Amino acid sequence: MKLDSKIPSGPLAQKWDKHKFDMKLVNPANKRKFDVIVVGSGLAGASSAATMAELGYRVKCFCFQDSPRRAHSIAAQGGINAAKNYQNDGDSVYRLFYDTIKGGDFRAREANVYRLAQVSVNIIDQCVAQGVPFAREYGGLLANRSFGGAQVSRTFYARGQTGQQLLLGAYQALCRQIGKGNVKMYPRTEMVDLVVVDGHAKGVIIRDLVTGEITAHAADAVVLATGGYGNVFYLSTNAKGCNVTATWRAYKKGAAFANPCYTQIHPTCIPVSGEHQSKLTLMSESLRNDGRVWVPKKKGDTRRPDQIPEEERDYVLERKYPSFGNLAPRDISSRAAKEVCDEGRGVGPGGLGVYLDFADAIKRLGEDTIRERYANLFDMYEKITGENAYKTPMRIYPAVHYTMGGSWVDYNLMSSIPGLFVIGEANFSDHGANRLGASALMQGLADGYFILPYTIGNYFASEKQPKPKLDHPEFKKAMEGVQALTKKLLSINGKRTVTSFHRELGKLMWDKCGMARSAESLKEALKRIPELRAEFWKNVKVTGEGAALNQDLEAAGRVADFLEFAELLCLDALTREESCGGHFRVEYQEEGEAKRDDEHFAFVSAWEYQGPDKPPILNKEPLVYEEVHMSTRSYK
Amino acid sequence: MNLTLRVWRQKDANDPGKMVEYPANNIIPDMSFLEMLDVVNEGLIAKGEDPIAFDSDCREGICGTCSLVINGVAHGGQRGTTACQLHMRFFKDGDTITIEPWRARAFPVLKDLVTDRGAFDRIVQAGGFVSVNTGGTPDGNAIPVGKVESDLAMDAAACIGCGACVAACKNASAMLFVSAKVSHLSLLPQGKVEKNQRVLSMVKQMDKEGFGNCTVTGSCEAVCPKEISLNFIARMNREYGMATLKGADIKGRSGD
Structure with missing residues (x-):
């Protein structure tokens, strides 16, 4: 496979403008002749579907939720970055670009990130015009706050519900187009296969989750906006329904999968309380502004936290990173928590947790100030744990939160299958090996509102591929494949539930390919995953029937894909013999810190499927930095 | 246990x-x-x-x-x-x-316990938005919004569209949901331009979907997980009255 990133020539700051001019346009009257399928209705999916419909394309949008308003973008709390420099504190497009590249540990594509920073300012304008109720100052202007990895205040927010409000903005724009008849919305549907005709993506196979009916849909282009794959770890902060199925089935049709080993683990989540746990809940990182992280010095200390005297406490982050202290970046804080728990000094049930203690801040500022700052988070913590964090320290533990890897895309956000575009968290392009806070919302909306609607027109105007009819043999073949898979899952009738496999896979991934990875642990995982997969296909029990609402069957299909995908994730982690961002290999460290190897690993790993029993091919897209100098991150 | x-x-x-x-x-x-x-x-x-x-x-x-x-x-x-x-x-x-x-x-x-709440989506499709296309919007700070109005709009916008208000209401009324969206948008200058059309279109669709009438028992507010205030229903009734008096034309409108 030849990977052409199609980065425009010319100076970095002018690439996007130049490219916009160079791209071919589709005449307004001709736009209505093109059908586009959008899978997913989160920030990227809803914003792109609405915008393309406004331009005149005929859009079909599919989502597995019962309404497009429920996609998991809704759960983002913190905010959205934009280089507006409203605070007059020295922010600029270049600074946002540089912070993002550096935060990504120099593993992102320079031109994409620069464009992201450029369009960030348009996103805020667009959202304000839609009526997104961003926080305001008394003078009526927009308020900002600061966030991890940046020294300027460039984060816009709407209480603790920024993701929800941005998604409702995009959802309402989408609803407007549905009402006008320009978008046909299909809630409670799942994409189960991609259809490729003569090398171009020309349609999808869809399962109706209410009736179980399987239908084919043809189009001139397909857009995947299907989110990340964090649920391969079973427990993550993702919603229960989040899955890798769309991008994975596209991978098996030829869409290269890039950097699957770049997974982000968030340090401040509520710890697991038992085997029954179905998901993990994130507590905003802002808590670390006032909370102090500590564990007992003694192993297996089961005393209540208030019985442990000051001199018997280890304030881990303050000890290891005196200059950043409790505000050390996500990956570093997460690893520090894991280390002390591995030493047997973790707190709470199961010993997987560290304290985040607000006692000093409450003494210094008073309980009212802390309440003002974090009341909603303290309330949420109490709902879940039944503990009052004003009186006793919170317990936190890292959890999988976001996945930087995804389908490989070029500068036009097109995958290695022409006509298949991948946007938002589902692609790999902008965050490198680690994403900064408040940047996921920015990327989803940049792709959907301001990038894809341009680049897809260029594809239509240059390729002029005919849209196939639904009786084309490729559609028939894909339909039959899906039906056979459903039949097979329902006929195994083994002894283990789908969840038990998912849970076992997740635990394996977390232990062997989680916060710290080694050649040894990864090889063990690579041996165990195929065994587990084989057992799944022999011994899983899926109840009910195919032609009905069957949540067990839905889960089975997704877990089947995770069982394949997990292997690629581990393989990618094994071949990347360096530590960078969210990928920490214990063999590659210097005084406990991640050691990047720019000489040998400054590339994107784009994996190419070869067939069910053949190892995939690793294609490398070199990362060329024209503008920035690759430096080492240090937080000591 | x-x-x-x-x-x-x-x-x-x-x-x-x-x-x-x-x-x-x-x-x-x-x-x-x-x-x-x-x-x-x-x-x-x-x-x-x-x-x-x-x-x-x-x-x-x-x-x-x-x-x-x-x-x-x-x-x-x-x-x-x-x-x-x-x-x-x-x-x-x-x-x-x-x-x-x-x-x-x-x-x-x-x-079993799964219901079809598509009616809520159709109410929003009837008018629960600001009619702006992508691009061509003014700078975010060109539209100042008072903090009080902005906070109140956010209180209304916090609705998660779960439908508990309908389930709790003895008349299965959707007034709390609809009024939250109507209020969120009409409180902001961006949404004021279309406020008459919006409230008429959304209420019309709400009635068409078969939701009942509001008799102000407050059961909706009591169960709302986002604690959306009953005051928004009063606000919407006022807006609806004004819009009816002004006689905005909603014939054939699909939200443009």
Whole structure:
């Protein structure tokens, strides 16, 4: 496979403008002749579907939720970055670009990130015009706050519900187009296969989750906006329904999968309380502004936290990173928590947790100030744990939160299958090996509102591929494949539930390919995953029937894909013999810190499927930095 | 702890449905209500029985997917809490818990505890938006918004569209949901331009979907997981009255 990133020539700051001019346009009257399928209705999916419909394309949008308003973008709390420099504190497009590249540990594509920073300012304008109720100052202007990895205040927010409000903005724009008849919305549907005709993506196979009916849909282009794959770890902060199925089935049709080993683990989540746990809940990182992280010095200390005297406490982050202290970046804080728990000094049930203690801040500022700052988070913590964090320290533990890897895309956000575009968290392009806070919302909306609607027109105007009819043999073949898979899952009738496999896979991934990875642990995982997969296909029990609402069957299909995908994730982690961002290999460290190897690993790993029993091919897209100098991150 | 569940089982939209009893044993107080149902379902699957279908997604109280009437109360009666954030420590060993779907003509049951809330989407499609296309918008700070109005708009915008208000209302009225969207947008200068058209179109669609009328009992506010205030209904009634007097034309309007 030849990977052409199609980065425009010319100076970095002018690439996007130049490219916009160079791209071919589709005449307004001709736009209505093109059908586009959008899978997913989160920030990227809803914003792109609405915008393309406004331009005149005929859009079909599919989502597995019962309404497009429920996609998991809704759960983002913190905010959205934009280089507006409203605070007059020295922010600029270049600074946002540089912070993002550096935060990504120099593993992102320079031109994409620069464009992201450029369009960030348009996103805020667009959202304000839609009526997104961003926080305001008394003078009526927009308020900002600061966030991890940046020294300027460039984060816009709407209480603790920024993701929800941005998604409702995009959802309402989408609803407007549905009402006008320009978008046909299909809630409670799942994409189960991609259809490729003569090398171009020309349609999808869809399962109706209410009736179980399987239908084919043809189009001139397909857009995947299907989110990340964090649920391969079973427990993550993702919603229960989040899955890798769309991008994975596209991978098996030829869409290269890039950097699957770049997974982000968030340090401040509520710890697991038992085997029954179905998901993990994130507590905003802002808590670390006032909370102090500590564990007992003694192993297996089961005393209540208030019985442990000051001199018997280890304030881990303050000890290891005196200059950043409790505000050390996500990956570093997460690893520090894991280390002390591995030493047997973790707190709470199961010993997987560290304290985040607000006692000093409450003494210094008073309980009212802390309440003002974090009341909603303290309330949420109490709902879940039944503990009052004003009186006793919170317990936190890292959890999988976001996945930087995804389908490989070029500068036009097109995958290695022409006509298949991948946007938002589902692609790999902008965050490198680690994403900064408040940047996921920015990327989803940049792709959907301001990038894809341009680049897809260029594809239509240059390729002029005919849209196939639904009786084309490729559609028939894909339909039959899906039906056979459903039949097979329902006929195994083994002894283990789908969840038990998912849970076992997740635990394996977390232990062997989680916060710290080694050649040894990864090889063990690579041996165990195929065994587990084989057992799944022999011994899983899926109840009910195919032609009905069957949540067990839905889960089975997704877990089947995770069982394949997990292997690629581990393989990618094994071949990347360096530590960078969210990928920490214990063999590659210097005084406990991640050691990047720019000489040998400054590339994107784009994996190419070869067939069910053949190892995939690793294609490398070199990362060329024209503008920035690759430096080492240090937080000591 | 050990509990007895009485759960509404309904094979599909055409099945009359009935309550079925299940034991829920070895439940841990730290489980969420939905995790308790997961455990029961695991047991049912192991026995080869059809698991109880229920909706959920984010499981952190923000997506609005989960929708259970627990012991007669939408979301189970913890103030400001969705069913997914309700934890088993609020129940006692030996309790019998009744679990039903949202019940409203406009939310038909699809299976067991899963309902079709598409009516809410259609109300938004009728006018719950600001008519701006992507691009060509003024700078964000070109439209100043007072902090008080902005905060109030955010209070209304916090609605997660779960439908508990409808489920709690004896008339199955959707007034709290509709008024939250109407108020969110009409409180902001960006949304004022279309406010008459919007309220008329949305109310028209609401009536068409078969939701009942509001008799201001306040049961909607009591169960709302985002504690949306009843005041927004009063605000919408006022707006609706004004819009009717001004006689905005809504014929043939599909939101342009």
